[in-house]
Amino acid sequence: MVIEEWKKSGIATKFPTYRNSALVTTHSWQKGKREDDQAEGLWRINDGIYDFTEFIDKHPGGSFWIRETKGTDITEAFEAHHLTTAPEKMIAKYWVRDAAEPRIYTLTLDEGGFYKTLKERVRKELKTIDKTPKRKSDLIHFGVLVSLFLFAIISAKYKSLVALILAGVALCWTVIVSHNYFHRRDNWQMYAFNLGLMNFASWRVSHAMSHHIYPNSYMDLELSMFEPLLCWIPNPQLKSKAMRYVSWVTEPVAYALAFFIQIGTRIFYSFRHTNIMYWHDLLALSIPLSIYLGTGGTVGLLSCLRTWLAMTSIASFSFCLIGLNAAHHDPEIYHEGDTNREDRDWGLFQVDTIIDRGDLKGSQFLVLTHFGDHVLHHLFPTLDHGLLPALYPVLLQTLDEFKGHLRECNHIEHMIGQHKQLLRIEPNPKPPGAGKKEI
Numbered sequence: 001m002v003i004e005e006w007k008k009s010g011i012a013t014k015f016p017t018y019r020n021s022a023l024v025t026t027h028s029w030q031k032g033k034r035e036d037d038q039a040e041g042l043w044r045i046n047d048g049i050y051d052f053t054e055f056i057d058k059h060p061g062g063s064f065w066i067r068e069t070k071g072t073d074i075t076e077a078f079e080a081h082h083l084t085t086a087p088e089k090m091i092a093k094y095w096v097r098d099a100a101e102p103r104i105y106t107l108t109l110d111e112g113g114f115y116k117t118l119k120e121r122v123r124k125e126l127k128t129i130d131k132t133p134k135r136k137s138d139l140i141h142f143g144v145l146v147s148l149f150l151f152a153i154i155s156a157k158y159k160s161l162v163a164l165i166l167a168g169v170a171l172c173w174t175v176i177v178s179h180n181y182f183h184r185r186d187n188w189q190m191y192a193f194n195l196g197l198m199n200f201a202s203w204r205v206s207h208a209m210s211h212h213i214y215p216n217s218y219m220d221l222e223l224s225m226f227e228p229l230l231c232w233i234p235n236p237q238l239k240s241k242a243m244r245y246v247s248w249v250t251e252p253v254a255y256a257l258a259f260f261i262q263i264g265t266r267i268f269y270s271f272r273h274t275n276i277m278y279w280h281d282l283l284a285l286s287i288p289l290s291i292y293l294g295t296g297g298t299v300g301l302l303s304c305l306r307t308w309l310a311m312t313s314i315a316s317f318s319f320c321l322i323g324l325n326a327a328h329h330d331p332e333i334y335h336e337g338d339t340n341r342e343d344r345d346w347g348l349f350q351v352d353t354i355i356d357r358g359d360l361k362g363s364q365f366l367v368l369t370h371f372g373d374h375v376l377h378h379l380f381p382t383l384d385h386g387l388l389p390a391l392y393p394v395l396l397q398t399l400d401e402f403k404g405h406l407r408e409c410n411h412i413e414h415m416i417g418q419h420k421q422l423l424r425i426e427p428n429p430k431p432p433g434a435g436k437k438e439i
């Protein structure tokens with residue numbers, strides 16, 4: 001089949017099927033991936049087909065990861081989620097046959113390449129570094145979680161706008177800090193992510209399996225979910241001239257409604273198509289309930305609901321303001337259609353799709369609440385953010401050896417860059433890493 005020129009991906013030989021669905025959801029992404037991935041109904045790692053059915057409930061990281069990836073190519077996800085060598089040794093037992101067709105993904109994970117070299121060094125480094133920052137992350141998570149409930153109650157009881165804004169910001173931070181936890185084996189902290197009307201299980205697909213593995217490409221669900229409202233891919237087939245400028249106006253509305261749009265889409269899709277709701281979606285209701293009980297029933301139910309919806313909207317706005325301007329969108333950053341780096345290493349591709357927030361470095365609180373240390377987080381998503389700063393020396397050394405660059409800028413620069421990216425339709429002719437802002 002001939003692929004139209006604009007549909008050619010820089011990281012795969014196929015235009016993803018899910019992009020043709022009427023409504024883009026985690027379910028349509030997974031369904032499309034099963035059709036595209038040449039995994040023969042089982043699990044594919046490199047050119048091998050494996051049957052992990054027996055292992056689903058035994059997986060130390062939780063059954064979700066294996067169950068939800070059945071029928072797909074998990075090569076990069078498998079590599080990025082394990083720092084020990086144990087999983088690699090275990091898979092032989094589940095091998096079924098060699099795959100009939102070549103892999104559709106063209107990024108590499110070669111021995112001696114950037115990612116494998118860095119991972120080996122990180123594995124060694126982790127044996128020696130101080131692990132106490134992990135406990136500090138737990139405390140920060142607990143602190144923002146408790147404060148969101150306290151501010152919500154105070155806001156309803158005293159009709160305080162300041163407390164309402166603080167409740168919204170605390171909710172936004174709780175959601176972002178909980179993201180530190182849902183990338184790992186199951187734990188209680190990840191459930192707090194759902195307080196913002198989004199769902200950690202859904203985000204394990206759209207964020208951990210899609211965005212993290214294939215950032216800024218056609219396979220990145222976190223890009224396609226915003227289209228055509230906001231479109232960062234520099235391609236006139238995807239964004240009309242009007243849409244480029246209109247997006248600057250619609251953007252604040254999209255920010256304020258993003259959390260509601262997510263749950264609305266999931267409810268609609270569950271009714272019309274396949275259920276993608278979970279019991280833990282109900283956790284968000286603990287907020288209005290706590291407001292009601294915390295005010296001793298003196299505030300009416302309607303008022304409790306109003307406070308909850310208002311703080312959720314503030315949280316949604318703050319979340320987008322932070323998240324969409326955190327790392328990935330700037331004309332200097334690789335997006336689908338731009339010129340590729342010659343070295344196709346998966347880890348270098350991650351580095352090329354990110355400019356870190358330099359203004360957050362040094363503060364564990366700011367890093368956790370603002371998606372900081374983003375390059376290292378993309379490369380090693382299961383590591384607590386508190387451990388990442390200790391890994392910069394090996395990262396910088398390895399990047400130097402493989403002609404990669406760690407780039408940094410501050411929040412304002414990211415906001416300007418993100419808006420320029422919304423306007424951009426010309427592919428970047430320069431290979432990644434060749435621009436300014438290197439450190």
Ligand code: HEM
Nearest residue numbers: 060061065069074077081082083084087090183184185382
């Ligand atoms: C899509 C594929 C997979 C994903 C996304 C995944 C994800 C994860 C996660 C998140 C953890 C917990 C890490 C932590 O909290 O530190 C984990 C641990 C683990 N997984 Fe997987 N896993 C996958 C496939 C597999 C397979 C196929 C095997 C072996 C047959 C395996 C074996 C293990 C083992 C032994 C651990 C505990 C030791 C370690 O973290 O290295 N996983 N996995």
